[in-house]
Amino acid sequence: MKLITLIALILVPISVLSNNDNSSEDLFVVLTSGDAETQMMAMVLATQSANQDVSIRVLLCSEAGELAIRETESPEFAPANRSPKQLLNGLIDRGVKVEVCGIFLPNRDYTEENLMEGIGVAAPPEVAKFMKREGVRYFTF
Numbered sequence: 001m002k003l004i005t006l007i008a009l010i011l012v013p014i015s016v017l018s019n020n021d022n023s024s025e026d027l028f029v030v031l032t033s034g035d036a037e038t039q040m041m042a043m044v045l046a047t048q049s050a051n052q053d054v055s056i057r058v059l060l061c062s063e064a065g066e067l068a069i070r071e072t073e074s075p076e077f078a079p080a081n082r083s084p085k086q087l088l089n090g091l092i093d094r095g096v097k098v099e100v101c102g103i104f105l106p107n108r109d110y111t112e113e114n115l116m117e118g119i120g121v122a123a124p125p126e127v128a129k130f131m132k133r134e135g136v137r138y139f140t141f
């Protein structure tokens with residue numbers, strides 16, 4: 001049953017995105033889960049969407065914000081033998097905007113100095129403005 005659910009989670013969002021010929025649409029990935037497998041699925045789908053010329057933006061909140069911290073690691077998953085953090089770095093290298101939510105740092109013992117290169121801190125008014133734009137699709141984990 002888990003395999004069927006996983007396949008559905010992979011194929012449904014990809015099929016929805018692939019039926020969209022409007023390359024001006026943005027995909028807003030909001031990741032809050034601290035579960036590494038869930039983080040991996042989010043990064044896999046974001047990467048696959050980027051491969052299909054979909055503009056991606058990632059917001060890391062709650063436990064998922066730990067992916068943004070330099071000193072943290074994440075486990076590798078088969079079959080790619082890559083980690084969520086490695087895929088996140090790949091998205092950053094491609095120019096994807098990645099941010100931690102505005103309340104992540106103030107409520108932990110981290111500062112902006114602890115964030116990986118290429119990751120910023122989201123400003124709620126700016127994120128709200130982005131969210132209300134036409135053509136923004138939301139994907140939350």
